[in-house]
Amino acid sequence: MTTLRQQLTSPLQLAAIATAGLILLPLGYVTVLALSADPAVWSRLWATRIPELLFNTIALAGAVAALTLLLGVSTAWLVVRFDFPGRRLWEAALILPLAMPTYVLAYVYTYLLGFGGPVEHLWQLWAGPQARIVSPQSFWGTTLVMALDTFPFVYLLTRSALLSLNVSFEEVARVCGVSRAMTLWRVTLPLIRPSIAAGVALVILYVVSDFGAVSLLRYQTLTYAVFQQMTGRSDNTAASILSVLLVILALLFLVTERWFRQRSRFYQTTGRYRPPQRIRCSWLGAASITAFMSLIVAMSFGIPAYLLITWSLSPEAQAIIDSRFFGFIWNSALLAAAAATVGVIIGLPLAYLASRRPTALNIGCLQAAYAGYVLPGPVAALAVLVLCLKIAPVMYGTILLLVIAYVIHFLPAGLQALEPALQQITPNLEEVARTLGLGVRETWRRVTLPLVRNGFIVAWVLMFLQTMKELPATLLLRPVGFDTLAIRVWLEASEEYFQLAAPAALLIVLLSLPALFLLVSKDWRAA
Secondary structure, three states, rough: OOOHHHHHOOOOHHHHHHHHHHHHHHHHHHHHHHHOOOOHHHHHHHOOOHHHHHHHHHHHHHHHHHHHHHHHHHHHHHHEEEEEOOOHHHHHHHHHHOOOOOOHHHHHHHHOOOOHHHHHHHHHHHHHOOOOOOOOOHHHHHHHHHHHHHHHHHHHHHHHHHHHHHHHHHHHHHOOOOOOOHHHHHHHHOOOOOOOOHHHHHHHHHHHOOHHHHHHHHOOHHHHHHHHHHOOOOOOHHHHHHHHHHHHHHHHHHHHHHHHHHHHHOOOOOOOOOOOOEEEOHHHHHHHHHHHHHHHHHHHHHHHHHHHHHOOOOOHHHHOOHHHHHHHHHHHHHHHHHHHHHHHHHHHHHHHHHHHHHOOOHHHHHHHHHHHHHHOOHHHHHHHHHHHHOOOOHHOOHHHHHHHHHHHHHHHHHHHHHHHHHHHHHHHHHHHHHHHOOOOOOOHHHHHHHHHHHHHHHHHHHHHHHHHHOHHHHHOOOOOOOOHHHHHHHHHHHHOOOHHHHHHHHHHHHHHHHHHHHHHHHHHHHH
């Protein structure tokens, strides 16, 4: 009992508990608001909107998952198992779509595939003046845009699994007379299935929580409907009901992925490891692989980036780059820096206690902080908004409210860098410093912090980038007249002012590229 009392009175422990409570409180309040709603509201939503929204959301997530599975696994297999000219270049190029926010890709493809757009014009020259192509503002158009933007999740995890796979398993199958194709199907893919499942789970969670692309493409999902209920109807009760359904759907996907991964667990049974030998391609094979890679990278990054640059250099776009535009940059940087800094500060006690004192309470606080994974932007904004109006209405319309929503939503991303950084530092180093006479603060300043500095930088950069690109919470909670780069892209693209939206979109992409390569650079160690 004394030990527990000492833990609960520790400032670090109190900070961890307060942070976990801050993360869980909005989600809990929205859940209570939804469950206490009038049954008539539930009946009306079930009769009018919920079936369609659930079907659209699940169908979109399934279709995008299938397409990203095909793109991600095939590209990872080609760059790991085949040797062809430019292989290392394509390895890096395949992660570039992660720097392109979905709403930017959505508005680019609205121009390319829209009515009277350049793709339709070329198609009509070949198929006739009445020929039409798939509209971007449709199920298949939305699926294409989302898949092109998210397939690198599957690619990165599959590539990492293939690089660490012991080829002895495949050689045993080949010696037993199994063909190369059947070895791939019955040995290799089952062994890397946990990594593939993790990548597909990331894609599904991203699609379920996405707002920017579905709003610009006018595709009705639960996330888009939450935003519409809050802005168009000002009905927070209906929005809370849809939010709870969205959270339940995300949790189901997470639980399913965990269960699938547990069933797919395997262990290396030998200490001997040899990396796979790449197959040297003929000129025809190399040309085919290069054409395939070029098509994917061009559609997901090359063509959109070219259009953004071209539009940004147009006279119309140059005319808006003035002091007001630089104000948007300042607003974005200010919010992103504030959210990243606060996130690192409040995430540190959680990660430290879970690493150094892994009690049930500390592990529970850390897991509670990961609740932001199942809180899409509009849901986090709704949760913070309704709590603010009930508890502290004076905070409504302030930057502080935005920062709180960002931290709740993006803290899990920072913890993913903070937690491993602390786990890699042995506690013996801190204990030695204490035995040499250093106090707790001096040990932290002179020993721990210098050792985990890189992890902290990665956590800060990751949260900064996520906040720079964040759209729905900013739309719902920003002060009047307080626009960011993401807001300007969405507002201009919604009105199909593509050239006016291009400078802000291009700047977001350019800011994302260095940090993207920083965050994935350790993945190239086996290249």
